[in-house]
Amino acid sequence: MTGKKEKFGILVVDDHPVMRDGLRAVIEQEPDMEVAGEAADGREAIEQFQRLLPDIMLIDLQMPDVDGLQAITTIRSEFPDATIIVLTTYPGDARVVRAFTLGATSYLLKTARRDEIIKAVRGALSGRHTVAPEVAQEIASHTGQEGLTEREVGVLKLVAKGRSNRDIADRLCVSEDTVKARMKSIMGKLGAEDRTHAVMIAIRRGFMESQA
Structure with missing residues (x-):
């Protein structure tokens, strides 16, 4: 008989050490979650994901070298079931749509409260999508408009x-x-x-x- 998994492993990807430290503190307060690893850019995120196979990845978009969207593209091509939450500063509707098209599960802003981040992580683990209210409003304000080629x-x-x-x-x-x-x-x-x-x-x- 297989027992219930003790802790869900989360890969934290952000080029700012302070942000990674803050997310680690938030995650490790939860008894069923742990930070499986960290990465400071998209290239490292890909390598860490391949090595650690985390249950979920929290990733920023704008990072040096390989950005978050490129990392999501590569990871999802190799691991189609990867669960990925974007946690970024940028709410632009075109960027959000692209992130979801590439395979992101949820899209949060860095202004999100601790409980909102944890709720989004639990939701993603259950297959639910979360979109920050500001992001949803940005998307709605441009619904029906033609994008740039x-x-x-x-x-x-x-x-x-x-x-x-x-x-x-x-x-x-x-x-x-x-x-x-x-x-x-x-x-x-x-x-x-x-x-x-x-x-x-x-x-x-x-x-x-x-x-x-």
Whole structure:
């Protein structure tokens, strides 16, 4: 007869040691949970997941080298049943949708209370999804709106670097008129007033990362 599992192992992934320490303190107050391991970036997260096979992974998205979305993609391709909770600062709707599409189970913000994190972990272990209220509101506010295409994001990334339409056209091997058409489409979809505003909106919503 197989006994009930004593503790669920959780892999904590964040590039800030203080955040990892805080999550460890929260998790280890629970009698049926323990921190199975820690990782400071996406590459280490993949290695640790493969080695430890934790019951659940708590992961940030924006990290150096390999980011959280890349790590989720790799882990889920190898372990389709992996249970992954995103715990991040960024509520942008495009980023959230991508995280769930790639296989995240839940999406929380770092402002979440201790009890909210534990409740989400227990829910994920039972197959339930949790979405932070602020995140759900962000998604709802853009429901029905058309997202940016990969080519449009490519143009906007070059705009964010201060490139002119002519320079962007040369780099992407397209005509300047094509770049202008894509910028018109981007600004229409985002409701942007100008190029700088479009970049700011795209970063906030998670279509692209800050260039800082």
